[in-house]
Amino acid sequence: MTLKIYGIAASRAIRPLWAAEELGLPYENIPLHYASPQAKAPAYLAINPNGLVPAIDDDGLVIYESLAITMYLARKHAGRVLWDGTPRQDAHILQWTLWAATMVEPLTTQFAQHSRLLPQAQRDSAQAAAALAALRKPLAVLDAHCARQPYLLGDSFTVADLNVAAVLHRLADLDAADLAGVAAWHQRCVTRPAAQRAFALRQKTA
Known part of the structure; x- marks a missing residue:
């Protein structure tokens, strides 16, 4: 195992874990907590100098x-699943x-922090x-796209x-009846067997 x-x-380590499960890759998960002292220790900073997770070591x-x-994982194993490797798909x-990363994640992070992740005294319901409110526009773009095809790039x-x-x-628990396309697409994604195996790890390491 490399x-x-x-x-x-x-x-965010759930992302490479899910990818590894989709690709059928053998891997070792080192369950390093993002808030632990070990994440800022010299041994891990030599791997990720930002002191954040995730990081991978793939045979060096x-x-x-x-x-x-x-x-990277999908492209390395192009043709197996996740990435065909054509310029158009790239x-x-x-x-x-x-x-x-640019239109959505800063806002989902802000929402999650001020709705449940931060200590109660530090949460700001206005934020x-x-x-x-700011997510409505990008999510509407995604919803219109998802209404046309089962997955973002087509049928696969x-x-x-x-x-x-x-x-x-x-935002999995967000009540957004007007985003039916997004909801159906997201459900197709997260109910995949590989996704379920990856998300099951959260119960063991949370």
Whole structure:
């Protein structure tokens, strides 16, 4: 076994864990908690100098940033699942992944922090509400797209779906009846057997 994935599943490490499960890769999960002293210790800082999770060591190749990791794993194993490797698909995978990182994740993080992640005294309901309001426009774009086809790139699940669905998972309990396309697409993604195996790890390491 050469692939090591650092980070508890109840963190952004869920993304490379899900990708590894989709690809059928053997891996070792080192359940490093993002808030633990070990994440800032010299041994781990030599792997990820940011002191954050996740990071991977794939037979000596070290990569951090969760979305970069998932794309690396999918691209390395192109043709197996998640990534066909055509220039057209490359462009759309990058498009949706960068869209998730720039248009959506800052807002989902703001919402999650001020609705449940921060200590009660530090939460600001106005910031949570502002994040939800700002999310309406990008989510409407995604909803219109999902209404036309089962997955982001067409009929097949790819790493683009994995990345966007994982970013949006913090909104899984959001009541948004007017986003039926997003809801149905997200359900198709997170009920995949590989996703269920990865998310089951959260119960063990949370």
